[in-house]
Amino acid sequence: MNTSEMNDQQVAGLAAAICATAEAMGQEMNPGTAAMMAEDLCVYSVPVVKAALKACRFEVKGKLAMADILQRVQSADGRPGKDEAWAIAMTTHDEFETVVLTDEIQLALAAAKPVLDAGDKVGARMAFISAYERFVGQAREDAKPVNWHVSVGFDADRRIQAVTRAVQMQRIPQERGQLYLADLTHEPVSEDGRAIAGLLTGSPCQPTDEVRTKLDAIRADLARKRKEKTDAREAERCRILAELDLRKTHLISQVAAIQSKEAARGR
Numbered sequence: 647m648n649t650s651e652m653n654d655q656q657v658a659g660l661a662a663a664i665c666a667t668a669e670a671m672g673q674e675m676n677p678g679t680a681a682m683m684a685e686d687l688c689v690y691s692v693p694v695v696k697a698a699l700k701a702c703r704f705e706v707k708g709k710l711a712m713a714d715i716l717q718r719v720q721s722a723d724g725r726p727g728k729d730e731a732w733a734i735a736m737t738t739h740d741e742f743e744t745v746v747l748t749d750e751i752q753l754a755l756a757a758a759k760p761v762l763d764a765g766d767k768v769g770a771r772m773a774f775i776s777a778y779e780r781f782v783g784q785a786r787e788d789a790k791p792v793n794w795h796v797s798v799g800f801d802a803d804r805r806i807q808a809v810t811r812a813v814q815m816q817r818i819p820q821e822r823g824q825l826y827l828a829d830l831t832h833e834p835v836s837e838d839g840r841a842i843a844g845l846l847t848g849s850p851c852q853p854t855d856e857v858r859t860k861l862d863a864i865r866a867d868l869a870r871k872r873k874e875k876t877d878a879r880e881a882e883r884c885r886i887l888a889e890l891d892l893r894k895t896h897l898i899s900q901v902a903a904i905q906s907k908e909a910a911r912g913r
Contacts, residue, residue: 652688660684660695667699668710675710683712689789690719697722724792724817725750725782728775735774742801744808746817749793750785754778794818796826 652660661677661684668675687695698718706714725748726734735755738745757777762770785792794817798805806827813823 652692656692657681657684657688660687660692663696663699664710664715667703670703671706671708671710673709683715686712687715687719694719694722720786723786724794725785728778731778732771732774738797740799742799742804744799744801744805745797746794746808746812747797749795750778750781753781 658681661680664680664683665675665677668680695715698715701718702710702714725731731748731751731754734745734747735751735758737743738747738755754774754777758770758774761773794812796809796812796818799808809818809823809826812818813820818826
């Protein structure tokens with residue numbers, strides 16, 4: 647059972663509010679129909695449904711329908727739209743960034759990851775949005791409340807900023823935000839962690855012997871790959887130049903042949 651589910655008295659009050667809303671919109675509604683609609687909406691909180699009814703009175707042209715109410719109830723659940731969700735998902739690639747995201751964003755990102763890893767960002771965005779809308783639709787159908795959680799990055803300052811911003815936007819409760827901040831601000835960063843971060847940022851630090859060996863191997867591998875790319879580019883450049891020289895020689899021969907034929911005709 648959803649924690650925001652209404653009791654019988656609230657459902658009856660909601661049915662009356664639905665009838666009153668329909669009347670205000672110039673429509674007579676059967677009390678039985680209103681009661682059935684109220685039963686369908688009882689899994690949502692009273693303030694959210696009342697706000698949706700108010701929005702319907704101002705925005706809907708024509709008769710009040712269940713779809714009108716449900717659309718406004720669901721849009722108030724705190725889940726971001728597809729474009730904002732994609733932007734949030736993209737920030738997770740920065741290991742220094744702390745990201746506050748929903749379950750649906752995380753699931754959709756996992757679904758789009760193979761396409762993203764293949765380097766097709768446009769295709770990945772399409773796959774993400776398709777999966778995200780499917781997951782959000784299912785969650786809303788199940789009346790599942792939005793769940794924001796924190797994916798912690800390396801940068802301590804960004805952790806505090808991300809959690810503070812999420813609290814201000816009411817994406818996580820203030821009490822939970824305070825617990826996050828308490829944990830994040832007291833979380834020690836090991837020398838090995840600083841060393842790994844230093845490999846990415848260029849900041850000097852002293853790792854343990856084991857990590858130093860691994861870092862040296864990573865640096866050597868990166869240097870080898872850079873050399874392979876440079877050698878491949880040089881080989882490709884030489885191949886193109888040789889091909890151009892061959893074409894040039896061929897064209898010169900063709901021009902000489904044409905000129906020779908024209909000279910023979912002129913005699």
